[in-house]
Structure formats: structure tokens, C-alpha cells
Amino acid sequence: MELKYLKINTGGGYLYGGDQKLFGKAVSSSGCGMIAACDVLLWLSGKSGGEISFPEYAVFAEKLRDETFYKGRKNFLGIFPRRLAKILTEKSGRKFTYFPAWKLRGKNGKKLEEIIFRSLSGGAPVIVRVGFSFKGLPYKIKYPASGKVRSGKMSWHYITVTGVSESGTLTFSSWGGKGTADCRELCRRFGFTGGIITADYLS
Secondary structure, X not given: OEOOOOEEEOOOOEEEOOOHHHOOHHHHOOOHHHHHHHHHHHHHHOOOOOEEEHHHHHHXXXXXXXXXXXXXXXXXXXXXXXXXXXXXXXXXXXXXEEEEHHHOOOHHHHHHHHHHHHHHHOOOOEEEEXXXXXXXXXXXXXXXXXXXXXXXXXXXXXXXXXXXXXXXXXXXEEOOEEEEEEHHHHHHOOOEOOEEEEEOOOO
């Protein structure tokens, strides 16, 4: 199950969702949650038709940044997930809920996988908060604009999950690229303050 996610046309190629590094120093160090929210709001609104030019995307993101995320705030530690869920609920008209990692743990990550599949089946991407962890979550990511591929381990970062395979491989958007990670590994490596934000999920 995979959504045909938001494409941003830069004129020199496409981004798979946004990239906080394109919005100045204040956002680049702590803006992954803001970018995830921008992408999800645009996706759910359907206004972009799944594709948007970077100038149009920038106007939308900068307005949200100035009026909501960074208004009177520095956000040095990023956006707290419950605040992010509240903003998404207010801006989208749909109910978003944050589920901390301890509520998601289950045998082989199946509970987490089922929740993600259910949200995607309803047309809503899932925002994942990978919390602080010394081990980090292993990932691989491809940048469609350049074709470059890199791998590593992430922590203290928001990603937007756009797909999940039968084998439990997650597809996600981050840094303007299309990444993959293992759902079971995520379940084990959520880290401090880790969890997910889903739309219209009934517990």
C-alpha cells in the first residue's frame, strides 16, 4: 500500500515532499515537523493535485511557518508531537492524534504496521516522530532530483510515512527524498519522545 505522494517541481527536478533546508537557518535546524505538516496539509486538501511548483510550495510553507509554527517561538528542540497534532487538526478539519511509542509496541511491530496501513488506506499519510536514540533508525533514501542514494541512521527527526509493504518495509518522505525503513526496526528504535501522528484513527 503506497500513496502517490506530493511532488514538488523545482524546475531542475522533483522533490518527494519538502525539505526544511530550503527555508533558512531558523527552520533548517528544527523544521522537519513543520515540513511534514505542510506536506500532509497540501496532500489532504487535494488543491495541488499531487504536484506543486516550488514557488507555490514556498508561499504555503512560509505562511504556515510565520503564522503558526515560529510565531513567537524559536523551536530549538523542534515541534512537540502533541502540538503538531493540534495544528494539523485545526488546519485540516480532520482529527489528528499523537500515539506515543509505548502504546505501539507489539510482537514484531505488527500493531504499528496495522495502524499505518489503516491510515494509508484511508488516504492519510502518517507522521512519525523518531525520538532521540543513540542507536538510531537505519534508513536508505533516494533523491529524485539528483538520483543520489544515501543510507544512515536517524534520530530526533520527523518523517512522513507514505507506504507500507507486505514485508513491513515503510516508504517515507524526508529531506525532499523518498526513503525506506523497516517497521520492526522503527518499533524497536522509536527513542525518547518517539511516536506517530495519525488522522481519524479510532483507538
